Amino acid sequence: MQFLRTVLTIARKDLVIEARSRELAYTTLFFAISVVLVFSFSFVVEGVALTDAAAGILWVAIAFAGTLALGRTFERERQADTLKALLLSPVERPAIYLGKLVGLLLLMTVVEALIVPVVGLLFQAPLGRAPWLLTGLLAAGTLGFAAVGTLFAAMLIRAHSRDVLLPVVLYPITVPLVIAGVRGTASIFAAEPNLAMAQAWLSMLVFFDAVFLTLALWVFGPVMSE
Amino acid sequence: MVSVDDVSRNYGRRRALARVTLQAARGEVLGLFGPNGAGKSTLISVLSTLLRPSSGRVRYGTHTADGAGDALRGHIGVLGHDLFLYGDLSARENLAFFGRLYGLDDLDARVTDALRLARLSDRADDRAGSFSRGLRQRLALERALLHQPRLVLLDEPFTGLDDDSALVLIERLRSLRERGTIVVMATHDFDTAEAVVDRAICVDRGRAWPVAAGAGTLRERYRRTLKERG
Structure with missing residues (x-):
């Protein structure tokens, strides 16, 4: 119970800070919409989007916006060395990790809730075709991306080149997640949708989530001990 | 010892x-x-x-x-060279946040007492980021002592x-x-x-x-x- 309380306390703190500054929400949203808008000029010709472009651009926007949010979230913990204060408190280290993860997930959910309709609008993507499956793909993909990203962002907090290093270490590991997300979403958006295939990609994402989350919870304590 | x-x-x-x-x-x-x-x-x-x-x-x-x-x-209570305070949270919110992490009972009373000891009762709801270094130092000390280490x-x-x-x-x-x-x-x-x-x-x-x-x-x-x- 104390574990869950700690997770919620840390996540709520992050959300209160974000609600006041709105720094992350505005920057990530502006960045994600810019990405989608710029790509729409290349991949939508005479009102018709290229095959699978919507799925790819949606996930690129999520990955880039997520990286931006990760960096800034942990920059806040670095400014007055508050991550050290969290590590000094008598709470289990995985609870700190999960608290940061939940805060980030909620922020990314807000961003996705706004960019998915924009992608639908600009690329004529059929968002209503299998809404629950699409939601599942987005949720599972975002969870996996944020799970790995939260771990790396925390590990890199003291590195001088953290802003450069984060995408360098994050993208190679999350490539399978992004590919699964793109293929699953493309299976829904295709002219001849294959929902069974989308479900298979969703299963793969859930598998990745389980692996990444387990590993991150396992290693967060030891890697933050030094 | x-x-x-x-x-x-x-x-x-x-x-x-x-x-x-x-x-x-x-x-x-x-x-x-x-x-x-x-x-x-x-x-x-x-x-x-x-x-x-x-x-x-x-x-x-x-x-x-x-x-x-x-x-x-x-x-253990630690006051670091960096003060371990969230600038976007008020003095009261900073103390309450860390108090919750330490699982403290009677948190409101402890926070009020800590604000009094830091002589920040009148600025309890101001953002810690708006304080001078000295005020933040006083708040950070009470944050470190909140759980009576x-x-x-x-x-x-x-x-x-x-x-x-x-x-x-x-x-x-x-x-x-x-x-x-x-x-x-x-x-x-x-x-x-x-x-x-x-x-x-x-x-x-x-x-x-x-x-x-x-x-x-x-x-x-x-x-x-x-x-x-x-």
Whole structure:
């Protein structure tokens, strides 16, 4: 119970800070919409989007916006060395990790809730075709991306080149997640949708989530001990 | 009793602490003095359990950091050189947040009391980021003491404090001593610290020695120790 309380306390703190500054929400949203808008000029010709472009651009926007949010979230913990204060408190280290993860997930959910309709609008993507499956793909993909990203962002907090290093270490590991997300979403958006295939990609994402989350919870304590 | 037995700590090839041995008893205020980069902050980090010694052992009563884990950290209060405060949260919210992490009962009353001791009751709902360094230092000290730790580690606690606030801090440290709290304090402020330090340790190039006893002020005895050992 104390574990869950700690997770919620840390996540709520992050959300209160974000609600006041709105720094992350505005920057990530502006960045994600810019990405989608710029790509729409290349991949939508005479009102018709290229095959699978919507799925790819949606996930690129999520990955880039997520990286931006990760960096800034942990920059806040670095400014007055508050991550050290969290590590000094008598709470289990995985609870700190999960608290940061939940805060980030909620922020990314807000961003996705706004960019998915924009992608639908600009690329004529059929968002209503299998809404629950699409939601599942987005949720599972975002969870996996944020799970790995939260771990790396925390590990890199003291590195001088953290802003450069984060995408360098994050993208190679999350490539399978992004590919699964793109293929699953493309299976829904295709002219001849294959929902069974989308479900298979969703299963793969859930598998990745389980692996990444387990590993991150396992290693967060030891890697933050030094 | 906290005892540091033959502790060394390396950062790569650089040795920050070299076979340091010292003890601090219940109700003792121990002062760590030394030049910049001497190893004082590293020693504080080792005592706080944030850093593991490369060799040697730190004992907290009958416990070690590895053995006692999370529960041990609940008895340690740390005021770092960075103040561990969220600038976007108010003074009250900062204290309440850390109080929840420490699982404190009667949190509202404790927070109100801490704000009074920090003399920030009238600015309790102002953002910590809007405070001067001295005000943040006072708030950070009460944050570190909110859970009534048995071991208090202070890294440059007098930084940014005006004369009046420094005197209040000294009184606060005296009250901690009377309560039986162990205080380990790293500082360059000899004149202020002399009023409260029971025992002074000189830290230089990772090594630690007792500051020589005898005549003279703490600063004079420290310089004499440094010269003899240098």
